[in-house]
Amino acid sequence: MHFLRTPKPASLYLAFSFVACFAGPVVAQAATPATAPTPEAVSKQLPNNPKIEEVRALPNSNLLELRMGKSELYYADASLKYLIKGEVMELPNGKNLTQERIAALEAIPFKSLPLADSFTIVKGKGEREFATFEDPNCGFCKKLTKSLLDLDNVKIHVFLYPILGPDSVKKSQNVWCAKDKAATYEAWMLKGVIPPDATCDTSALDRNKQFGLQSSIRGTPAIVFKSGKRINGFMEAPQIDAVLAKP
Numbered sequence: 001m002h003f004l005r006t007p008k009p010a011s012l013y014l015a016f017s018f019v020a021c022f023a024g025p026v027v028a029q030a031a032t033p034a035t036a037p038t039p040e041a042v043s044k045q046l047p048n049n050p051k052i053e054e055v056r057a058l059p060n061s062n063l064l065e066l067r068m069g070k071s072e073l074y075y076a077d078a079s080l081k082y083l084i085k086g087e088v089m090e091l092p093n094g095k096n097l098t099q100e101r102i103a104a105l106e107a108i109p110f111k112s113l114p115l116a117d118s119f120t121i122v123k124g125k126g127e128r129e130f131a132t133f134e135d136p137n138c139g140f141c142k143k144l145t146k147s148l149l150d151l152d153n154v155k156i157h158v159f160l161y162p163i164l165g166p167d168s169v170k171k172s173q174n175v176w177c178a179k180d181k182a183a184t185y186e187a188w189m190l191k192g193v194i195p196p197d198a199t200c201d202t203s204a205l206d207r208n209k210q211f212g213l214q215s216s217i218r219g220t221p222a223i224v225f226k227s228g229k230r231i232n233g234f235m236e237a238p239q240i241d242a243v244l245a246k247p
Contacts (some may be wrong), residue, residue, distance in 0.1 A: 003095035025105040036064055037080070045080045058097065063088065070216040071105040073098055108215055117204035117211075118169040123148075126155035127246045133161040133212060133222040134193075136188060137170040139222045140234040145189040150237040156245070158185065159208050161220055171195055173202045 039052040042064070054067040063084070066074045075084040087098040113131055118194075120126075134141040150154065160176060162168035171188065176186035177198035187193040212222075223231040227244055235243075 036228075039066075042066060042076065042080060046083070058088065060090075061088075065101070067105070071102045073101060087207075103229070106216060106230050106232075107229050108224045109228050110224065110226045111225065113157065113159075114207060114211060115157055116160045117207050119185070120155040121148075121158060121182045121186070122154070123151055123156075124153040127153050129155045129157065129226055130240070130244065131157040131159060131218055131224045132158045133208070133217050133224075134159070135162050135164045135168050135177065135220040136185070137162075137164045137168045138220040142189045144221050144223075144234050145186060147235075147237045148240075149190075151241060158182075159212075160205055161208050161212050161217065161222075162205065163212075163220065169205070171204055174198050176200065176202055176204060 024244065036055045036057040039055050041054050042055050043049045048067060052066050052068055053070075054065075056065040056067075057063075057078075058065055062078050062082075064076045064078060068074065068077060075086075075088060076082060077084075081091075087096055089095070090097055093140040110129075110131070115131075118131065132141075134144070162172040171194075174195035174197055175181055175185045175188070177200035178195060184195050188195055202203075211217075217232075219232060221234060223235060223240070225231075227246075229243065
């Protein structure tokens with residue numbers, strides 16, 4: 001998976017310089033804080049007062065979940081003495097509460113996708129839909145394109161998301177302006193046929209980038225299913241088929 005580099009708030013690193021932290025999985029304890037403090041109250045306890053979007057008391061534990069940005073999670077004890085960086089596991093069922101929460105926060109309602117700013121690749125009847133965000137120079141995107149050849153009865157909405165530099169932008173522009181976007185894209189991704197130069201209105205690419213940033217899509221490929229479920233990274237065709245088979 002290829003990533004878009006986004007700077008972390010300096011205040012967050014400073015917070016870790018002054019507050020005790022722990023890395024790695026944390027086991028949820030039995031007690032639960034009666035009420036969660038406000039984000040403002042927690043922020044005041046940390047150096048440089050980093051912006052905290054939400055504070056939640058984790059059920060059946062003595063932990064508070066602190067959300068910064070869209071889906072960046074940290075934890076604190078109820079007394080706000082310790083700031084914890086890591087994943088919370090619920091025992092004995094082994095449920096990863098952190099990953100479960102991030103998946104919920106990063107879900108993208110399929111109806112919110114600006115499909116007019118994508119092109120479609122249809123295989124078979126195209127009755128099963130999902131969307132991808134891809135960079136034409138992303139190796140795992142090329143692997144995904146090849147893997148998708150094994151799927152049938154799908155309609156894939158491809159959002160060009162050039163985050164790997166100027167050449168990615170150029171290739172994306174040429175694909176978007178091609179008479180047959182899908183054929184031009186697959187020729188490049190599967191056979192290495194460079195998209196020929198073409199010109200047109202490419203503002204869709206700017207909108208894709210804006211949508212991706214707002215949705216915290218930091219890397220390619222990213223896959224969005226009709227359920228809103230989002231996968232960050234490559235999936236094999238059988239795995240995608242299994243997700244599509246679920247009601």
